[in-house]
Amino acid sequence: xxxxxxxxxxxxxxxxxxxxxxxxxxxxxxxxxxxxxxxxxxxxxxxxxxxxxxxxxxxxxxxxxxxxxxxxxxxxxxxxxxxxxxxxxxxxxxxxxxxxxxxxxxxxxxxxxxxxxxxxxxxxxxxxxxxxxxxxxxxxxxxxxxxxxxxxxxxxxxxxxxxxxxxxxxxxxxxxxxxxxxxxxxxxxxxxxxxxxxxxxx
Numbered sequence: 001x002x003x004x005x006x007x008x009x010x011x012x013x014x015x016x017x018x019x020x021x022x023x024x025x026x027x028x029x030x031x032x033x034x035x036x037x038x039x040x041x042x043x044x045x046x047x048x049x050x051x052x053x054x055x056x057x058x059x060x061x062x063x064x065x066x067x068x069x070x071x072x073x074x075x076x077x078x079x080x081x082x083x084x085x086x087x088x089x090x091x092x093x094x095x096x097x098x099x100x101x102x103x104x105x106x107x108x109x110x111x112x113x114x115x116x117x118x119x120x121x122x123x124x125x126x127x128x129x130x131x132x133x134x135x136x137x138x139x140x141x142x143x144x145x146x147x148x149x150x151x152x153x154x155x156x157x158x159x160x161x162x163x164x165x166x167x168x169x170x171x172x173x174x175x176x177x178x179x180x181x182x183x184x185x186x187x188x189x190x191x192x193x194x195x196x197x198x199x200x201x202x
Contacts, residue, residue, distance in 0.1 A: 005079030
């Protein structure tokens with residue numbers, strides 16, 4: 001069963017690929033389930049450890065201001081409760097998720113009360129565009145088995161679907177982010193923290 005924190009990313013992939021849950025059946029396997037798409041996402045999984053959150057001053061009203069804290073990489077697993085998304089202080093203590101709100105689309109964290117910081121974020125990211133490219137390639141492979149039909153004045157060119165799928169694969173592959181950490185499948189980006197005098201944090 002797909003993880004709850006992956007629902008938005010799976011929906012994003014489906015939207016990019018116009019992919020339903022039962023578009024193709026090959027043997028006894030039906031495509032594309034949430035689990036199948038999550039597997040493609042997990043193949044691009046990378047872990048960011050203690051990235052320094054970037055504060056930006058924002059005005060809530062003409063007289064009231066606050067700070068939003070922003071992180072760098074998009075396509076984040078949305079899971080503040082199972083270790084995939086952890087805000088910590090300089091002493092590497094995890095902050096209770098009940099004390100802040102998260103806007104994943106804006107890559108922004110907002111504390112309920114003013115907080116002095118600095119704060120760090122450990123989180124998991126995926127390359128949704130690369131997954132979309134790989135899914136379009138899979139669609140193209142399924143459509144390669146199709147054939148054109150002509151009868152009287154009617155022409156059904158199913159091969160065009162495969163050609164279009166390959167075009168979409170190339171489009172999303174050109175937009176893919178590529179590796180952030182240098183390793184996938186649990187790769188970790190090491191962040192040098194100035195408050196630790198340059199010591200690497202694992």
